[in-house]
Amino acid sequence: MSALAIAPAFLSDFNHLDPEIQLGTLSVMRAYSSGHTPDMEPVPGAADPGVRVVGVAPDWSGVVVPDQDDHYRLLTVRPRAQALEFARGVLPEPLDATPTDPTPTGPPELSGALSAPFDQWQVTLHPDQHRITEAHYNGSAQVTGGPGTGKTVIALHRAAHLAVRDAAAHPEQVRESVLLTTYNRALAQTLSDRLDQLLPDPAVRARVRVHTIDAVAHSVVRSHMRTAPQLIDRDELARRWRAVAVSDGLPFSGRFLVDEWEQVLLAQGLETLPDYIRCERSGRVQHLAPEHRRQVWETVRRFVGAMRVEGVWTHPQLAAEAALILGRRAPLFRHVVVDEAQDLHPAQWRMLRAAVPEGPDDLFVVGDPHQRVSDNRVSLASLGINVRGRGHRLRISYRVTQEILDWATPLLGHRPALGMDDDADTLAGYRSLLRGPAPVVRGCSDPAEEMRALGDWVRVWLEAGVAPDGIAVAGRNQWVVRKVAKELEARGVPTVPSETSGRADAVRVGTMHRLKGQEFRCVALVGVSDHLLPPKAAIEAAEGDQVALEQAVQRERMLLFVACTRARDALYVSHVGPASRLVQPQAL
Numbered sequence: 001m002s003a004l005a006i007a008p009a010f011l012s013d014f015n016h017l018d019p020e021i022q023l024g025t026l027s028v029m030r031a032y033s034s035g036h037t038p039d040m041e042p043v044p045g046a047a048d049p050g051v052r053v054v055g056v057a058p059d060w061s062g063v064v065v066p067d068q069d070d071h072y073r074l075l076t077v078r079p080r081a082q083a084l085e086f087a088r089g090v091l092p093e094p095l096d097a098t099p100t101d102p103t104p105t106g107p108p109e110l111s112g113a114l115s116a117p118f119d120q121w122q123v124t125l126h127p128d129q130h131r132i133t134e135a136h137y138n139g140s141a142q143v144t145g146g147p148g149t150g151k152t153v154i155a156l157h158r159a160a161h162l163a164v165r166d167a168a169a170h171p172e173q174v175r176e177s178v179l180l181t182t183y184n185r186a187l188a189q190t191l192s193d194r195l196d197q198l199l200p201d202p203a204v205r206a207r208v209r210v211h212t213i214d215a216v217a218h219s220v221v222r223s224h225m226r227t228a229p230q231l232i233d234r235d236e237l238a239r240r241w242r243a244v245a246v247s248d249g250l251p252f253s254g255r256f257l258v259d260e261w262e263q264v265l266l267a268q269g270l271e272t273l274p275d276y277i278r279c280e281r282s283g284r285v286q287h288l289a290p291e292h293r294r295q296v297w298e299t300v301r302r303f304v305g306a307m308r309v310e311g312v313w314t315h316p317q318l319a320a321e322a323a324l325i326l327g328r329r330a331p332l333f334r335h336v337v338v339d340e341a342q343d344l345h346p347a348q349w350r351m352l353r354a355a356v357p358e359g360p361d362d363l364f365v366v367g368d369p370h371q372r373v374s375d376n377r378v379s380l381a382s383l384g385i386n387v388r389g390r391g392h393r394l395r396i397s398y399r400v401t402q403e404i405l406d407w408a409t410p411l412l413g414h415r416p417a418l419g420m421d422d423d424a425d426t427l428a429g430y431r432s433l434l435r436g437p438a439p440v441v442r443g444c445s446d447p448a449e450e451m452r453a454l455g456d457w458v459r460v461w462l463e464a465g466v467a468p469d470g471i472a473v474a475g476r477n478q479w480v481v482r483k484v485a486k487e488l489e490a491r492g493v494p495t496v497p498s499e500t501s502g503r504a505d506a507v508r509v510g511t512m513h514r515l516k517g518q519e520f521r522c523v524a525l526v527g528v529s530d531h532l533l534p535p536k537a538a539i540e541a542a543e544g545d546q547v548a549l550e551q552a553v554q555r556e557r558m559l560l561f562v563a564c565t566r567a568r569d570a571l572y573v574s575h576v577g578p579a580s581r582l583v584q585p586q587a588l
């Protein structure tokens with residue numbers, strides 16, 4: 001397919017162009033992708049005979065260079081006379097330019113981006129995005145789309161729009177009437193900061209609460225109990241359930257019991273044993289006869305009772321409690337906007353449902369079922385949230401380059417993801433306007449070599465001008481992450497956990513899970529080796545059950561896909577020994 005794409009080095013400048021010129025440019029790019037090749041004019045006297053100019057608006061032209069096949073890269077957009085002058089100065093790319101070669105010269109796309117601070121990658125909404133943001137919906141609405149399609153940006157602008165509307169409709173009541181919620185803390189902080197910019201009037205800004213979903217549950221329960229609930233650590237929880245399984249002589253593992261509690265009892269809000277005996281345990285593979293359900297019910301009841309006495313909680317349990325509390329009170333908000341919706345637990349959805357009255361523009365749900373990294377699967381309709389007929393699917397990625405998409409999308413395998421509206425969701429037609437270097441996959445013979453290679457590659461990015469906080473390095477588990485931090489620190493490269501805000505001088509390091517919802521210019525994934533990914537523990541937990549195994553592998557695929565697609569400009573993947581079977585789809 002032909003493509004005309006923005007060169008990453010031009011991204012930041014592109015965002016500073018007049019909206020009209022941006023739109024003209026985007027429509028030329030779209031026309032090119034759909035086969036209507038616009039006029040590409042050669043430039044007399046140009047140093048590079050391949051360079052062309054293309055009209056994007058009256059008296060404005062883009063300068064493009066051929067890339068490969070019939071792909072072109074857009075280097076700049078300027079008034080026509082300046083564009084011609086710029087084009088004449090473009091030098092031909094040296095024959096040995098190898099953007100994927102991890103040498104200290106670095107990918108040329110990066111070296112050109114010295115002047116582009118990553119946080120200036122600001123947004124002028126595309127008219128389609130704008131329409132979705134400002135529409136009036138006669139109920140709940142849903143927006144889905146692959147990585148980088150602007151879902152978070154839409155959620156943010158939607159919350160701002162609702163606040164402005166609320167201020168106009170209820171000028172006398174200045175209170176938090178819009179909830180903008182998401183999954184992780186780093187993203188919530190970013191959203192809150194951006195909202196400050198979008199809503200400079202403090203009286204309007206005060207109408208939006210930006211909180212993680214866990215913080216919402218925590219604050220509802222805290223204000224009800226008048227004391228802060230204590231959260232129990234996941235490892236401690238697993239240990240306790242294991243002990244209970246042994247002492248009650250149950251033929252189930254601790255892990256099975258935790259999942260049964262969270263994924264069936266809490267997920268369905270089951271309050272009585274007959275309801276549990278009758279319920280469909282969808283998503284759970286091991287059949288449970290009624291006598292086993294009775295045993296499980298008894299154990300769970302006692303266990304949860306003991307937790308309550310002790311005053312300790314899990315996040316889904318807090319959400320279930322918050323849903324009950326809110327169900328008895330006047331709704332907290334007029335509108336709720338949810339980002340990263342694919343990972344919310346059903347109890348969290350019940351809480352949100354109870355937090356806002358049913359009606360026009362009540363819930364605005366944004367997510368991507370291909371990026372689900374939790375066990376939570378929901379059917380919104382079954383939770384009283386009906387988005388039928390009010391769904392939008394986004395298809396254009398503004399962050400991930402086509403090269404990274406081409407590499408990362410096959411990681412998902414062939415199975416379509418199940419959407420929250422109960423329909424299959426595919427990435428058909430999903431593509432990028434950006435082009436960049438192909439991902440680099442580096443095989444290493446031992447862990448020491450892998451760490452050395454990573455250190456070299458991070459150095460390449462830094463020397464090419466990428467700010468340290470524009471680089472993230474991730475591994476599947478904490479053990480790999482610790483090794484990475486040690487290696488980089490030993491080379492004098494400061495590191496901080498990937499969710500850290502501020503600390504522009506430090507490279508972000510964390511698990512793949514922690515990268516969720518974030519974006520970076522460059523991402524390196526280490527330990528993508530067959531003996532580490534999918535992790536043995538995930539495979540063993542399936543205990544030989546084929547369906548459970550497939551679900552576990554699918555979750556790992558999505559996690560890897562999420563991690564890869566955090567990169568805007570460059571992706572580096574390394575492994576020791578054979579690469580993970582997840583990156584060799586034919587091996588599965």
Ligand SMILES: Nc1ncnc2c1ncn2[C@@H]1O[C@H](COP(=O)(O)OP(=O)(O)OP(=O)(O)O)[C@@H](O)[C@H]1O
Binds near residue numbers: 151
């Ligand atoms: N119309 C647009 N023009 C330019 N940049 C845009 C546009 N829409 C989104 N972007 C930029 O693209 C990047 C990705 O957007 P966003 O984070 O909203 O995507 P997303 O769909 O939520 O991604 P993910 O699902 O991977 O978290 C952001 O840096 C955003 O500023």
